Amino acid sequence: MKKQQAVKAVSFILLFLIMFSLTSKVLIRCAEDENTLSRVYSMYHTERKNSWSGTIIGASTVYNGWIAPIAWHENGIALYPSSWPNMPFCLVLNVIKDVQKRQNTDFFVVDIRSIRSLTENYRDQYVRYVLDSMPMSLNRADAIERSLDVLEQLHGEGSVQDDKLSYYIPFFKYHSRWSDLEKSDYVKFRSEMKGALQVPKNAFASKKQKRGNLTEECTALNDLQAQYLMELLDYAKENDLRMLFISMPVARFDKGEQEVQNEAFRIIESYGYPVLNFNTEEMYAELELDFSTDYRDKRHLNSKGGKKFTVYLANYIKENFDLEDLRGREEYKDWDKAYETYEAFYADGWAQKELEEQEKAKQGEE
Amino acid sequence: MEEKLMEILNDLRPDVEFEKETELIDGGILDSFDIVSLVSELNSEFDIEINVLDLEPKNFNSAKAMLELIVKLQEEG
Amino acid sequence: MAFVSVEFLIFICIVCLAYFIMPAKGKWVVLLITSYVFYAFSSWKLLIFLLITTATTFLTGMQLGKISKNTKAYIATNKETLGREEKKLDREKQIQKKRRVVLLMVLLNLGILIFLKYFNFLAGNVNKLLGMAGGETQIPFLSLFLPLGISFYTLQAIGYVVDIYREKYEPDTNLAQFALFMSFFPQIIQGPIARYDHLAHQLYEPHAFDYDRVAKGAQLILWGFMKKLVLADRVAILVNQIFDNYMQYEGLVLFIGAIGYSLQIYGDFSGGMDIARGVSQILGIDLAINFDHPYFSRSLSEFWRRWHITLGGWMKDYVFYPLSLSKSFNKLGKKCRKIFGNYIGKKLPTFLAMFITFMLVGVWHGSSWKYIAYGFWNGGIISASILLESFYTKCSTVCKIDVESYGWKFIQMVRTFILATLGRFFSRALTCQIALYMFLHTFTSFNPWVLTDGTLMELGLKGVDYVLIFVMILILLVVGILQERGIHLRDSIAQQNILFRWFLYLGALFFVLLTGIYGPGYSATEFIYQQF
Numbered sequence: 001m002k003k004q005q006a007v008k009a010v011s012f013i014l015l016f017l018i019m020f021s022l023t024s025k026v027l028i029r030c031a032e033d034e035n036t037l038s039r040v041y042s043m044y045h046t047e048r049k050n051s052w053s054g055t056i057i058g059a060s061t062v063y064n065g066w067i068a069p070i071a072w073h074e075n076g077i078a079l080y081p082s083s084w085p086n087m088p089f090c091l092v093l094n095v096i097k098d099v100q101k102r103q104n105t106d107f108f109v110v111d112i113r114s115i116r117s118l119t120e121n122y123r124d125q126y127v128r129y130v131l132d133s134m135p136m137s138l139n140r141a142d143a144i145e146r147s148l149d150v151l152e153q154l155h156g157e158g159s160v161q162d163d164k165l166s167y168y169i170p171f172f173k174y175h176s177r178w179s180d181l182e183k184s185d186y187v188k189f190r191s192e193m194k195g196a197l198q199v200p201k202n203a204f205a206s207k208k209q210k211r212g213n214l215t216e217e218c219t220a221l222n223d224l225q226a227q228y229l230m231e232l233l234d235y236a237k238e239n240d241l242r243m244l245f246i247s248m249p250v251a252r253f254d255k256g257e258q259e260v261q262n263e264a265f266r267i268i269e270s271y272g273y274p275v276l277n278f279n280t281e282e283m284y285a286e287l288e289l290d291f292s293t294d295y296r297d298k299r300h301l302n303s304k305g306g307k308k309f310t311v312y313l314a315n316y317i318k319e320n321f322d323l324e325d326l327r328g329r330e331e332y333k334d335w336d337k338a339y340e341t342y343e344a345f346y347a348d349g350w351a352q353k354e355l356e357e358q359e360k361a362k363q364g365e366e
Numbered sequence: 367m368e369e370k371l372m373e374i375l376n377d378l379r380p381d382v383e384f385e386k387e388t389e390l391i392d393g394g395i396l397d398s399f400d401i402v403s404l405v406s407e408l409n410s411e412f413d414i415e416i417n418v419l420d421l422e423p424k425n426f427n428s429a430k431a432m433l434e435l436i437v438k439l440q441e442e443g
Numbered sequence: 444m445a446f447v448s449v450e451f452l453i454f455i456c457i458v459c460l461a462y463f464i465m466p467a468k469g470k471w472v473v474l475l476i477t478s479y480v481f482y483a484f485s486s487w488k489l490l491i492f493l494l495i496t497t498a499t500t501f502l503t504g505m506q507l508g509k510i511s512k513n514t515k516a517y518i519a520t521n522k523e524t525l526g527r528e529e530k531k532l533d534r535e536k537q538i539q540k541k542r543r544v545v546l547l548m549v550l551l552n553l554g555i556l557i558f559l560k561y562f563n564f565l566a567g568n569v570n571k572l573l574g575m576a577g578g579e580t581q582i583p584f585l586s587l588f589l590p591l592g593i594s595f596y597t598l599q600a601i602g603y604v605v606d607i608y609r610e611k612y613e614p615d616t617n618l619a620q621f622a623l624f625m626s627f628f629p630q631i632i633q634g635p636i637a638r639y640d641h642l643a644h645q646l647y648e649p650h651a652f653d654y655d656r657v658a659k660g661a662q663l664i665l666w667g668f669m670k671k672l673v674l675a676d677r678v679a680i681l682v683n684q685i686f687d688n689y690m691q692y693e694g695l696v697l698f699i700g701a702i703g704y705s706l707q708i709y710g711d712f713s714g715g716m717d718i719a720r721g722v723s724q725i726l727g728i729d730l731a732i733n734f735d736h737p738y739f740s741r742s743l744s745e746f747w748r749r750w751h752i753t754l755g756g757w758m759k760d761y762v763f764y765p766l767s768l769s770k771s772f773n774k775l776g777k778k779c780r781k782i783f784g785n786y787i788g789k790k791l792p793t794f795l796a797m798f799i800t801f802m803l804v805g806v807w808h809g810s811s812w813k814y815i816a817y818g819f820w821n822g823g824i825i826s827a828s829i830l831l832e833s834f835y836t837k838c839s840t841v842c843k844i845d846v847e848s849y850g851w852k853f854i855q856m857v858r859t860f861i862l863a864t865l866g867r868f869f870s871r872a873l874t875c876q877i878a879l880y881m882f883l884h885t886f887t888s889f890n891p892w893v894l895t896d897g898t899l900m901e902l903g904l905k906g907v908d909y910v911l912i913f914v915m916i917l918i919l920l921v922v923g924i925l926q927e928r929g930i931h932l933r934d935s936i937a938q939q940n941i942l943f944r945w946f947l948y949l950g951a952l953f954f955v956l957l958t959g960i961y962g963p964g965y966s967a968t969e970f971i972y973q974q975f
Binding site: 163176 | 449654905907941945948949952953956957958959961962963
């Protein structure tokens with residue numbers, strides 16, 4: 001083959017790969033809601049390298065309940081939420097490794113409640129939410145392999161819906177979206193409030209919740225849960241990570257859920273890591289949680305409840321972990337801005353809600 | 367003999383100019399039904415036995431080629 | 444291994460790399476090994492059948508060659524002493540010997556094919572007859588699997604043996620090379636059915652890397668993928684919906700289902716052929732074409748010369764001609780002429796031979812009554828068209844129709860398309876009964892409103908899908924028209940400037956990648972001809 005031909009062939013292939021990658025970015029939709037999309041997009045594309053104090057990892061309860069700008073305002077910790085809907089617990093370690101590529105932090109808060117994902121609740125989509133946004137790397141390949149392995153173990157052989165190749169190259173799953181593209185696929189939304197929930201419908205929803213029973217009993221973890229918890233704890237030990245395991249406050253647990261959680265806490269404590277169980281009567285009292293105003297459903301706090309939770313946890317972290325107060329620095333002006341934006345959002349949201357309630361009441365009278 | 371051949375050919379396919387054509391097979395002018403009809407006619411008219419091996423394009427591409435084939439087969443007996 | 448899969452693309456890359464790196468003498472060995480690897484991937488347990496056919500065919504060829512040689516030597520040495528009668532007798536004996544050898548080979552290999560493919564069908568029908576006669580015994584069904592490509596390579600082998608018998612060429616003397624001829628992977632799945640004198644030497648000769656040739660081969664593969672993924676697999680959704688729920692539909696909808704299948708099978712089969720030819724072209728091998736714009740045919744007979752060309756060609760050379768030119772048919776012809784007069788009498792034996800040929804074509808497709816019906820449909824129409832030929836000519840002169848005008852040609856093409864499409868009921872429907880039902884119900888109701896009242900949107904396809912189908916049809920039409928006029932597209936494109944070319948290639952690539960039906964949620968419909 002002549003040199004000129006080789007050059008032509010290679011340039012063609014390169015051009016193709018570039019176009020492929022660009023088209024991929026537009027086509028991939030790694031979540032169904034804009035909130036997750038914007039939070040995750042910002043996590044990978046707009047958040048500065050080595051700017052976080054740490055991160056809080058978990059499922060939807062985390063991004064509903066943890067309001068990073070509030071914590072920032074409290075005591076200057078920059079704790080961004082790394083959370084996806086129904087996040088599979090087996091991916092916590094991969095997320096930690098991935099975060100460590102971009103952030104020089106060793107502090108991780110993990111909501112142990114996501115251990116419930118390693119049961120029949122486990123689904124392809126929840127895996128895809130995490131993986132499809134993650135940049136390709138050996139870590140991601142490992143994450144793919146383990147998630148599919150878990151899928152087969154939980155749902156049986158041959159239950160993997162999407163073929164493996166479409167995990168490695170998401171283009172193959174999303175390519176048919178070409179006819180359904182919207183503006184948000186081309187112009188990616190950023191999170192203006194450091195990952196805090198920005199969907200008014202959820203942030204300002206409030207539904208009175210019935211309380212469930214609390215228990216301190218322990219039930220054994222299933223094999224997968226035990227395996228991945230141990231793996232996480234071992235890794236943390238070997239790499240000197242500072243971990244804090246929490247259980248975010250909920251109104252009601254599913255049957256058997258709290259018992260498994262308690263057992264998980266027991267194991268974690270035996271490894272020497274601190275746990276913070278928000279689901280006790282004492283803690284509910286400390287947070288002054290009001291189950292008629294602070295929840296939008298049995299699991300998720302609204303922004304009112306979220307503020308209470310965030311303030312408490314931020315102060316707890318401040319007292320128990322040695323994290324720098326990053327306020328006042330030039331480069332962290334965006335966090336200050338995020339707080340202002342959030343406060344405005346919060347005030348507007350609840351004011352609006354008030355108005356709507358009054359309207360409803362008036363109509364009710366008529 | 368040539369006249370008889372032309373008569374058979376024109377009777378079979380009056381639309382084809384057999385005097386001029388030299389690509390009767392390769393050009394797809396005669397199809398397999400034409401061939402078979404033609405062969406049975408030639409067999410009975412000239413008392414020869416054209417078999418499958420003889421159905422090469424080169425033997426049937428033109429009236430001239432067909433004539434040559436007939437002569438050859440008559441000689442072989 | 445399916446053609447349209449990532450594994451196959453990787454496989455091709457490996458094969459091509461190995462082929463071009465290997466020095467000239469060993470190149471064909473690369474092809475042999477990779478062909479067997481490919482076969483093993485798909486059907487290693489049934490590899491034994493391919494081996495049996497390869498071995499028996501090779502040995503038969505050698506034996507025939509020996510007989511011919513011996514006889515020629517005998518006649519040569521005894522040229523003086525032998526009289527004309529004795530020479531003739533000797534030739535007769537030789538022919539008898541050769542006939543026996545050929546018969547043995549054909550019976551064995553055809554027997555294997557018929558057994559594996561048609562046993563259960565035959566058993567089922569025999570059981571029905573026995574049942575009707577009041578018998579109790581039933582032939583059990585066997586769990587039989589079809590080796591990959593058996594319907595294709597068996598015909599190819601028989602063709603080879605018959606050609607040797609007819610002394611068209613010398614037999615192959617290298618078993619390993621011959622094994623390559625029988626197993627060459629691009630054509631093993633669904634043809635084209637190759638002729639030894641066309642393909643073998645190409646396989647054995649080394650071909651060096653040639654950038655332009657490789658590029659053109661790659662383009663052809665892309666074209667095949669486009670036909671399969673964008674058109675065939677997309678229409679398949681609609682076709683499956685209609686054929687799997689045929690009771691819910693009537694009239695025009697059923698016909699649309701058949702039209703869909705016409706498009707699907709064309710895209711699928713000819714696309715697969717393009718991929719096979721493209722891969723071969725990269726390796727420097729020229730496979731026979733199997734499709735020549737069949738939907739431009741102006742008659743059903745022409746259609747069968749443009750559709751699955753190598754099958755038609757095989758049937759013509761090894762069934763139709765031998766039958767219609769055989770002594771028995773000759774005798775039949777004479778008898779018919781006495782009974783029916785010259786006009787019909789001449790044509791009757793040809794009809795019979797042709798009917799038998801089309802029945803075989805039908806049956807070859809599969810073991811079901813519907814394929815026999817398929818044979819009847821095609822054979823019947825073609826017979827009718829031959830019988831009515833002079834009638835048609837009279838009509839057109841009376842009606843003053845210009846048979847060379849574009850308008851008339853167009854009408855003929857539409858008519859042929861409709862006839863071919865109606866036949867599709869028999870190849871796609873599950874059983875003969877269902878096919879007949881669908882066929883009849885196409886005519887029992889005339890419901891043009893389904894085109895506009897939204898029915899079309901409930902067949903599994905969205906608006907954008909229909910647009911894409913039409914775009915593909917348009918592309919195929921334009922390409923077809925250009926090629927009919929003798930333009931070699933890949934060559935003319937190669938002569939354009941680089942910006943245009945790259946725009947076209949990248950455009951085509953992304954067209955397939957974006958709009959193709961593949962990936963999770965869509966199952967790449969297996970090549971329809973693969974289980975042959």
